[in-house]
Amino acid sequence: MKQLKIFRSLVTNGIKTALQGNSLYHVWMGFLTFFMLLGAFCFYIQLRDGLIVTGMHNHVSWGLYISNFTFLVGVAAAAVMLVLPTYVLKEMDFSKAVLIGEGMAVAALIMCLAFVTVDLGGPIRAWHLIPGLGVFNWPNSMLAWDVIVLNGYLFINITVPLYILMCRYQGKEPNKNFYLPGVLISVFWAVGIHLVTAFLYAGLPARPHWNNALLGPRFLASAFAAGPALIVIALAVINRFTSYKIDDNTFRKLALVITVAAQINIIMLGSEIFKEFYWPTHHGSSAMYLFFGLHGKNALVPYIWTAIGLSFTATAILSLHKLRNNKAWLYLACVMLFTGIWIEKGMGLIIPGFIPEAWGNIVEYAPTWIEIGVTGGIWAMGAFIFSLLAKVAIGIETGTLRYQEKISV
Amino acid sequence: MxxxxxxxxxxxxxxxxxxxxxxxxxxxxxxxxxxxxxxxxxxxxxxxxxxxxxxxxxxxxxxxxxxxxxxxxxxxxxxxxxxxxxxxxxxxxxxxxxxxxxxxxxxxxxxINVSAQGPMKDVLYGYAFNISKCQGYMDCINACVQENNQDRNSQMQYIRIHEHKNGSMDFELADDNFYHEVPAAGHFYIGTQCFHCENPPCVEVCPVKATWKEKDGIVVIDYDWCIGCRYCMAACPYDGRRFNWATPEVPADEVNHNQHYLGNRLRKKGVMEKCTFCIQRSRNGKSPACVEACPTGARIFGNLLDPNSEIRWVLANKKVFRLKEDLGTEPKFWYFMD
Known part of the structure; x- marks a missing residue:
């Protein structure tokens, strides 16, 4: 009962905190709200007319939505890169960053679920997916697995930080024995969500571009580069605009994680390219189309080379100690790496899986403005949720937000 | 009824x-x-x-x-x-x-007349396609569209006819979108559609069991249970599946009123559909519309469990093959030449 009361007070005060801020904060939230509304309007049009308003068609039947979904599963999984050393290995450098990382995981997971929902032809029938209410094709369908692991991961990433924040809110030290099991599970779970998502594609012999054993590991490597890169950017913003100061050591450790992951990612990319092009077969047609164009069609060529250029340059910057330890270069490398991997996961992985189609025809894909609007709306929603969570978490961590028995509602 | x-x-x-x-x-x-x-x-x-x-x-x-x-x-x-x-x-x-x-x-x-007729006993449907006979007339496609109430706006078609140049069976080089007089000299034609695999990957991946293989071997979809995630579409190696990107439209006087729940009843926006071997016909002992419409007799349909059926005769006496057999999907759709 008392815990409930404290929780209620946390929510009320949290909302108060989230609603207050300087003008820059309000402009930022207003900006995000505008894009959320725009996205909602685009989604309304899509609901009214059907998925015909997107650029998808019978040959490229997954597009921007599923691309972003795939990428964001990686971002969510990457929170573990912070969780593990902080809670388990007693490496305290990350402790300030970890709540931010978990907040990012929550935002990313909500975005994932949103992207899957907007991609459904009949979102109103999504209840068929709820175990117990609907009929769940588990364990056969990897999509059924994905629904379970994503919601489970969301649950862990809400409960663990909530417990810690609840304790700090009362000025108490959180009990390790209580939250450590959750943390340990989340570490394995994070690897699980991204592997399951990779298996969703890798298990399809119909799509040779995806049907390879390296897909899962490559997902992990790229996610553990792109996810922490986003966290670095977020921490940089928090460092600059709030009183919550992140020390340099945290940035250095994070940068090291990103660097190693980015390097492994590049090695795997090299391995894939060798396999596809040393002896080109029909199974390599997608890669041929992606990198060089095929039969005069080359819509994806600029995307993949942009992505590879960004990833390579960023990895090179990060690999040089002098540049990596310089904040300006680090931020630049993180932005480049994040963008590079984001493009590569979508335009470089999901789309070419469908091109050429089953009988070798090349039918290209380009997202429509409606699709871009909905996607932008979901990203804005994610940023909005993250901003709210971060604001409250920072309030509690810096001690401005504390439970007071007398004035509690 | x-x-x-x-x-x-x-x-x-x-x-x-x-x-x-x-x-x-x-x-x-x-x-x-x-x-x-x-x-x-x-x-x-x-x-x-x-x-x-x-x-x-x-x-x-x-x-x-x-x-x-x-x-x-x-x-x-x-x-x-x-x-x-x-x-x-x-x-x-x-x-x-x-x-x-x-x-x-x-x-x-x-x-309209919607049937819920189940599979007949001791029946497993199979299909054979005679490459020597097909001339690319596409009467099969027209018959299919009319029989199965497919969306006229997007010109949805279950069957694809691929025009190959003599000397190559490479589908990547074939043309399935031709507008000229057929048969074109120096070319031959191969039709593809849903192969009703014995081991269908599309069924395996569906997260809500909205698609399955019936006892008579027909792979069907429950249009009202499908959530439209299109995972089955990604899993099908044969382009056997179609999605309703918009609300399908069939002019009222062209609607085929003899329908089956799992077959040609009218679909809605946002769900999958596919060839069902014309379940509304085949379960009444008739051949699918494409078989009946083919002017050259290139299409053969029948009961694989009946030793006296035409399809069994083809399998026993012709050198038959299937497409993408290496994927282990076991299509019930064979090709042969005279």
């Missing part, structure tokens, strides 16, 4: 199973749930909550709405919350079929 009589049911107790009147029928999510009453109450509230969003409630509770409108709302309500066809009892199958017929009548003022 007899003309539909539904309205009377309203007085003698409804069939929905979602209200407290009369005996409850298991349908919808109740098919898979044990149902202690407290849980049922909770679920009922949940469904109601969902429904406010759907907007059916407003009409069905309205005092001012007309009888037809009310009946429509009631039918829509029951249709929305019905279960997966695979798990329905025969009674439930018949009531959903009746609801669909009545709804069509209410909406369009015309009667």
């Amino acid at each position: 007899e003309p539909v009589q539904l309205p009377e049911n309203k007085n003698t107790g409804c069939q929905s199973g979602h209200c407290s009147c009369g005996k409850k029928k298991e349908d919808g999510f109740e098919q898979v749930m044990s149902k202690p009453s407290d849980r049922r109450d909770a679920l009922k509230k949940l469904t109601l909550g969902l429904l406010t969003g759907v907007g059916f409630t407003s009409t069905s509770c309205s005092v001012t709405a007309g009888d037809a409108k009310k009946e429509k709302a009631q039918l829509n309500w029951e249709e929305f919350f019905k279960g997966n066809y695979q798990l329905m009892t025969d009674d439930e199958k018949n009531s959903t079929v009746k609801r669909l017929e009545r709804l069509y009548e209410l909406n369009n003022g015309r009667k």
Whole structure:
């Protein structure tokens, strides 16, 4: 009962905190709200007319939505890169960053679920997916697995930080024995969500571009580069605009994680390219189309080379100690790496899986403005949720937000 | 089939199973749930909550709405919350079929005949395609579209005819979008469609079991259970599946009124559909429309379990092959040459 009361007070005060801020904060939230509304309007049009308003068609039947979904599963999984050393290995450098990382995981997971929902032809029938209410094709369908692991991961990433924040809110030290099991599970779970998502594609012999054993590991490597890169950017913003100061050591450790992951990612990319092009077969047609164009069609060529250029340059910057330890270069490398991997996961992985189609025809894909609007709306929603969570978490961590028995509602 | 009589049911107790009147029928999510009453109450509230969003409630509770409108709302309500066809009892199958017929009548003022006929005993359908005979006339495609009520706006077609140059079987070099006189000199033609695999990857991946293989080997879709995630489309190596990107439209006077629940009944926006070997015909002992329409006799359809069938004769006496056999999907669709 008392815990409930404290929780209620946390929510009320949290909302108060989230609603207050300087003008820059309000402009930022207003900006995000505008894009959320725009996205909602685009989604309304899509609901009214059907998925015909997107650029998808019978040959490229997954597009921007599923691309972003795939990428964001990686971002969510990457929170573990912070969780593990902080809670388990007693490496305290990350402790300030970890709540931010978990907040990012929550935002990313909500975005994932949103992207899957907007991609459904009949979102109103999504209840068929709820175990117990609907009929769940588990364990056969990897999509059924994905629904379970994503919601489970969301649950862990809400409960663990909530417990810690609840304790700090009362000025108490959180009990390790209580939250450590959750943390340990989340570490394995994070690897699980991204592997399951990779298996969703890798298990399809119909799509040779995806049907390879390296897909899962490559997902992990790229996610553990792109996810922490986003966290670095977020921490940089928090460092600059709030009183919550992140020390340099945290940035250095994070940068090291990103660097190693980015390097492994590049090695795997090299391995894939060798396999596809040393002896080109029909199974390599997608890669041929992606990198060089095929039969005069080359819509994806600029995307993949942009992505590879960004990833390579960023990895090179990060690999040089002098540049990596310089904040300006680090931020630049993180932005480049994040963008590079984001493009590569979508335009470089999901789309070419469908091109050429089953009988070798090349039918290209380009997202429509409606699709871009909905996607932008979901990203804005994610940023909005993250901003709210971060604001409250920072309030509690810096001690401005504390439970007071007398004035509690 | 007899003309539909539904309205009377309203007085003698409804069939929905979602209200407290009369005996409850298991349908919808109740098919898979044990149902202690407290849980049922909770679920009922949940469904109601969902429904406010759907907007059916407003009409069905309205005092001012007309009888037809009310009946429509009631039918829509029951249709929305019905279960997966695979798990329905025969009674439930018949009531959903009746609801669909009545709804069509209410909406369009015309009667249709929807069947829920199950597979025949000792029947497994197979198909053979004679490459030597096909001339690329595409009468099969036209017959298919008309028989199966496919969307005319997007010109949806289940069958693809690939025009190959002599000397190559490479599908990547073939043309399936030709507009010239056929047969073109120096070319041959191969048709593809859903191969009704014995080991169908599309069925494996569906997260909600909205698609499955019937006992007679036909891979079908429950259009009302499909959520439109299109995972099956990604999993099919043969381009056998189609998605309704917009609301499908068939001119009223072109609608084929002889329909099957799992076959050519009218689809809605946002769901998958595919070739069903014309289930509404084949389960009545007829050949699919494409077989009947082919002017050259290139298409052969029959019961693989009947040793005297034509398809069995082809398999025994011709050198047959299948496409992409290396994927282990075991298509029930063979090709051969004379």
